[in-house]
Amino acid sequence: MTHARLTPLAQSLPANVPFVGPEAQERSLGRAFKARLGANENIFGPSPRAMAAMAETEHWKYGDSESIELRTALADLHGIAPENIIVGEGIDGLLGYLVRLLVGEGDAVVTSEGAYPTFNYHVTGFGGVLHKVPYRDDREDPSALFAKAAEVDAKIVYLANPDNPMGTWHDGAALERALDDLPQNSLLLLDEAYIECAPEGTAPALSANDPRVIRMRTFSKAYGLAGARIGYAIAAPELITAFHKVRNHFGLNRAAQAGALAAVRDQDYLTQVQTKIADARDRIAQIAGESGLTVLPSAANFVAIDCGQDGTFAKAVLDALVARGIFVRMPFAAPQNRCIRVSCGRPEDLDLFAAALPEALKAARGA
Amino acid sequence: MTHARLTPLAQSLPANVPFVGPEAQERSLGRAFKARLGANENIFGPSPRAMAAMAETEHWKYGDSESIELRTALADLHGIAPENIIVGEGIDGLLGYLVRLLVGEGDAVVTSEGAYPTFNYHVTGFGGVLHKVPYRDDREDPSALFAKAAEVDAKIVYLANPDNPMGTWHDGAALERALDDLPQNSLLLLDEAYIECAPEGTAPALSANDPRVIRMRTFSKAYGLAGARIGYAIAAPELITAFHKVRNHFGLNRAAQAGALAAVRDQDYLTQVQTKIADARDRIAQIAGESGLTVLPSAANFVAIDCGQDGTFAKAVLDALVARGIFVRMPFAAPQNRCIRVSCGRPEDLDLFAAALPEALKAARGA
Numbered sequence: 001m002t003h004a005r006l007t008p009l010a011q012s013l014p015a016n017v018p019f020v021g022p023e024a025q026e027r028s029l030g031r032a033f034k035a036r037l038g039a040n041e042n043i044f045g046p047s048p049r050a051m052a053a054m055a056e057t058e059h060w061k062y063g064d065s066e067s068i069e070l071r072t073a074l075a076d077l078h079g080i081a082p083e084n085i086i087v088g089e090g091i092d093g094l095l096g097y098l099v100r101l102l103v104g105e106g107d108a109v110v111t112s113e114g115a116y117p118t119f120n121y122h123v124t125g126f127g128g129v130l131h132k133v134p135y136r137d138d139r140e141d142p143s144a145l146f147a148k149a150a151e152v153d154a155k156i157v158y159l160a161n162p163d164n165p166m167g168t169w170h171d172g173a174a175l176e177r178a179l180d181d182l183p184q185n186s187l188l189l190l191d192e193a194y195i196e197c198a199p200e201g202t203a204p205a206l207s208a209n210d211p212r213v214i215r216m217r218t219f220s221k222a223y224g225l226a227g228a229r230i231g232y233a234i235a236a237p238e239l240i241t242a243f244h245k246v247r248n249h250f251g252l253n254r255a256a257q258a259g260a261l262a263a264v265r266d267q268d269y270l271t272q273v274q275t276k277i278a279d280a281r282d283r284i285a286q287i288a289g290e291s292g293l294t295v296l297p298s299a300a301n302f303v304a305i306d307c308g309q310d311g312t313f314a315k316a317v318l319d320a321l322v323a324r325g326i327f328v329r330m331p332f333a334a335p336q337n338r339c340i341r342v343s344c345g346r347p348e349d350l351d352l353f354a355a356a357l358p359e360a361l362k363a364a365r366g367a
Numbered sequence: 368m369t370h371a372r373l374t375p376l377a378q379s380l381p382a383n384v385p386f387v388g389p390e391a392q393e394r395s396l397g398r399a400f401k402a403r404l405g406a407n408e409n410i411f412g413p414s415p416r417a418m419a420a421m422a423e424t425e426h427w428k429y430g431d432s433e434s435i436e437l438r439t440a441l442a443d444l445h446g447i448a449p450e451n452i453i454v455g456e457g458i459d460g461l462l463g464y465l466v467r468l469l470v471g472e473g474d475a476v477v478t479s480e481g482a483y484p485t486f487n488y489h490v491t492g493f494g495g496v497l498h499k500v501p502y503r504d505d506r507e508d509p510s511a512l513f514a515k516a517a518e519v520d521a522k523i524v525y526l527a528n529p530d531n532p533m534g535t536w537h538d539g540a541a542l543e544r545a546l547d548d549l550p551q552n553s554l555l556l557l558d559e560a561y562i563e564c565a566p567e568g569t570a571p572a573l574s575a576n577d578p579r580v581i582r583m584r585t586f587s588k589a590y591g592l593a594g595a596r597i598g599y600a601i602a603a604p605e606l607i608t609a610f611h612k613v614r615n616h617f618g619l620n621r622a623a624q625a626g627a628l629a630a631v632r633d634q635d636y637l638t639q640v641q642t643k644i645a646d647a648r649d650r651i652a653q654i655a656g657e658s659g660l661t662v663l664p665s666a667a668n669f670v671a672i673d674c675g676q677d678g679t680f681a682k683a684v685l686d687a688l689v690a691r692g693i694f695v696r697m698p699f700a701a702p703q704n705r706c707i708r709v710s711c712g713r714p715e716d717l718d719l720f721a722a723a724l725p726e727a728l729k730a731a732r733g734a
Contacts, residue, residue, distance in 0.1 A: 005522060005552060006609060007471040015611040023431040036428070045427045055422040059594040059626065060412045061403070062587075064390040089456065092615050104374040118617075125613055155372060185372060220429075227426040227621030242373060244382040246492055248459050250485075253620045254594030259426065 009105060009127050018117040022327050034325035035352040037343040039226070040164065040194075040302045044276050044346065046224035046259065047269040053262035054228070054255040063254035070257055073264045074232060083237040084208035087260075089251055090229040091193055091216045096122045098189065098214065098233070099156070100246050103128035108152040112140045114165070114333030116191065119158050128155070135336060138296055138304075139168040142178035150183040157182065160191040162198050165331040165341045167298030172204035179204075179212060187239075188213045193231075196222035196270060197277050198299035209236045219256075221301055222273055223263045228256035277301045280344035287354045291361055296339065304331070304339040311337035313364055320360035326353055376472060376494050385484040389694050401692035402719040404710040406593070407531065407561075407669045411643050411713065413591035413626065414636040420629035421595070421622040430621035437624055440631045441599060450604040451575035454627075456618055457596040458560055458583045463489045465556065465581065465600070466523070467613050470495035475519040479507045481532070481700030483558065486525050495522070502703060505663055505671075506535040509545040517550040524549065527558040529565050532698040532708045534665030539571035546571075546579060554606075555580045560598075563589035563637060564644050565666035576603045586623075588668055589640055590630045595623035644668045647711035654721045658728055663706065671698070671706040678704035680731055687727035693720055 022039060026032050036043065045051075067087040075082045088094040095118065103109060105127030111119060113132040123130055131152050133144040140163050149157045162169035170178075175190075182188055192215050195203050206213055218231035230252065233240070263270070284303040285295045296304040307314040311334055318330050318340050330340045342353065389406060393399050403410065412418075434454040442449045455461040462485065470476060472494030478486060480499040490497055498519050500511040507530050516524045529536035537545075542557075549555055559582050562570050573580055585598035597619065600607070630637070651670040652662045663671040674681040678701055685697050685707050698704045709720065 005554065006468050007474075009471070010468045010609065010612055013612040015608050017432060017611065017616045019432070019616070021429065021432040021617065023435070024433055027435065039429055041427050041429060043427060045425070051426070054426065054622065057594060058412075059418070059421065060408050060410060060591045062388065062406055062408060062593045063596075065384060065386070065388040066391055068390070068394065089615065089618055093618060096615060101373050101377045104376070107374075187372070224427045226429045227424060229430075229618060229620050241382050242377065244384065245377055245380040248456065248463060249384045250386070250388065251456055251460060251596060253596050253623060255421070255622060256620060 018121045033327040035349040038327035038329040040343045041226045042224035047266040049266045050259040050263040053258040057255035063252045065249045080208040086243045087232045091218045091231040102155045108154045110149045110154040111158040146181040149186040154186045162194040162299040167300040169299040175204040190215045193218045194300035197301045230256040277344045302343045316364035320363040324356040385488045400694040402716040405694040405696040408593045409591035414633040416633045417626040417630040420625040424622035430619045432616045437628045447575040453610045454599045458598040469522045475521045477516045477521040478525040513548040516553040521553045529561040529666040534667040536666040542571040557582045560585045561667035564668045586627045597623040644711045669710045683731035687730040691723040
């Protein structure tokens with residue numbers, strides 16, 4: 001078999017990773033991070049009930065290919081039908097399936113400059129053509145996204161609310177109004193990975209059967225199960241059913257299904273985590289302020305700190321933090337890349353960040 | 368978004384499941400199976416060390432996108448380099464990636480009539496055209512497969528050794544000789560999911576750098592971690608690298624990585640399981656014999672029992688077993704569908720099967 005037997009599309013793709021993970025960075029650095037604040041994981045961890053459910057799992061059995069118990073619990077939580085829900089291998093996995101269903105070679109897709117790279121990876125991977133619009137005031141710009149979608153006849157428009165990497169958000173009612181301008185032939189992919197961290201009213205009050213939208217949710221963020229790789233999408237049954245055409249039917253980890261189910265059933269724990277996240281956001285703002293920096297308002301489990309200069313300077317701050325054992329990340333696109341992005345950690349994680357930030361700024365200013 | 372916005376390929380695909388899982392069958396039946404002997408899971412379970420490693424996992428962290436520790440341990444086990452190994456979401460997941468890399472719409476792929484349906488699902492899902500050759504003497508027929516590959520210019524030739532659903536196998540040395548007839552432009556996909564259950568010498572002694580072959584292995588069978596969804600492929604580095612073009616880089620469950628690593632390091636436990644599997648195969652043969660039936664020789668963790676008549680009769684036996692709470696499956700294609708396929712269970716599982724089989728045969732004969 002020669003390399004030339006790859007499909008022409010596969011030949012054209014790069015073999016690189018959207019993100020370099022913290023473990024890979026630790027191997028490059030030759031030591032472990034002291035504070036893991038870069039991947040927007042939930043350092044407060046999952047519900048103890050989820051931990052127990054996972055520990056008790058009979059790992060020798062394949063998981064339920066229909067995820068019935070979990071889909072039923074999620075349907076109850078949201079007041080919708082199980083037929084409106086597909087469970088998948090994290091939002092990353094679901095993004096891949098959705099793009100595969102809709103995007104053929106040459107098809108147009110719209111997203112924001114600097115938005116989630118893994119979505120872009122899937123679009124490129126299936127031969128789609130990305131059209132990007134800039135953020136407006138460090139927020140995604142629905143009007144501009146929908147106008148671009150009309151212009152290029154987009155199959156999908158990607159919009160994260162709250163947004164990653166900035167943490168900014170739109171009020172749900174504003175999004176509902178903006179939807180009037182979504183082209184009839186475009187599907188809005190509403191990435192709500194951080195919605196449980198956001199104020200009441202951030203999620204638009206849309207019918208689960210609204211054919212204009214698919215919403216994606218995850219157990220990786222507020223629910224603290226990033227390692228389990230499990231998320232779900234909410235959409236009209238016709239679109240949900242289409243996932244069965246391409247998904248890996250027995251691809252879900254059995255313990256992840258059990259852990260997610262226990263997590264959904266422990267909404268009290270989620271409430272506790274939401275408080276811890278809000279406290280951590282405040283603390284990060286305080287730490288930034290002590291160094292004369294400002295933060296962007298955040299409805300997510302991380303905060304973007306404006307380092308006050310350009311992307312080169314923010315990168316120097318980031319590198320100096322990483323060199324001090326503090327794992328953080330930063331936005332990719334200008335002018336958002338004047339910021340660094342710090343995940344909500346425990347008080348002890350943020351103490352380490354508080355100690356390192358002034359040194360990192362000093363190092364970056366001297367660089 | 369209208370359904371018509373799916374890609375033409377996606378529109379053409381059915382939304383059905385290659386297999387109906389045991390949980391789905393239990394929901395249809397309205398009760399739980401008494402013995403779960405249909406999915407070739409390893410009922411003896413994983414190593415206690417794997418269980419412990421999974422229970423201790425910090426589920427809030429994403430997994431290592433490079434699976435370095437696991438790939439290094441596997442490389443040591445096989446005496447190859449980590450660059451020869453890609454870890455993925457079970458063989459099912461890896462099959463999907465491989466097909467996506469190689470098979471474009473209209474490309475030819477060769478497999479056996481009645482072989483693994485999930486492979487076929489992926490080929491169809493990417494628009495490939497399947498060409499099937501019959502089994503010979505209830506075994507896959509390498510010569511016929513490779514001749515068909517030459518005839519249709521196949522991108523991939525699928526061959527499972529040991530075979531599923533029959534449990535039969537080829538000696539590794541015979542496969543090595545047969546490889547001389549593999550067309551230069553075809554890749555042999557050697558599915559070795561059951562290789563740890565097979566006699567020494569069943570795996571061909573091929574270089575991991577041999578560009579003609581990719582081998583797939585799993586933790587779902589002998590290692591007892593089906594629910595974890597983790598497997599790996601061995602191939603030349605050029606082909607392994609290509610997986611990075613399309614794979615879900617952060618798609619692996621962190622606990623699965625930890626469990627697989629602990630399982631690889633506990634080869635003593637694997638040896639114990641191999642003995643239990645061999646004993647269970649003998650017991651299944653004995654049970655069949657007590658009902659006047661014969662079994663096919665098996666190098667896997669299941670045994671095909673020849674029910675002595677046609678597929679209609681075997682299906683009646685299967686249905687009667689299922690009605691009695693015994694979950695088994697059967698081959699899809701004639702004449703192999705004269706058999707039922709029974710997974711290696713614990714003595715108590717096989718006691719239940721032994722009690723049900725005579726009744727099931729009686730019911731089928733009376734039907």
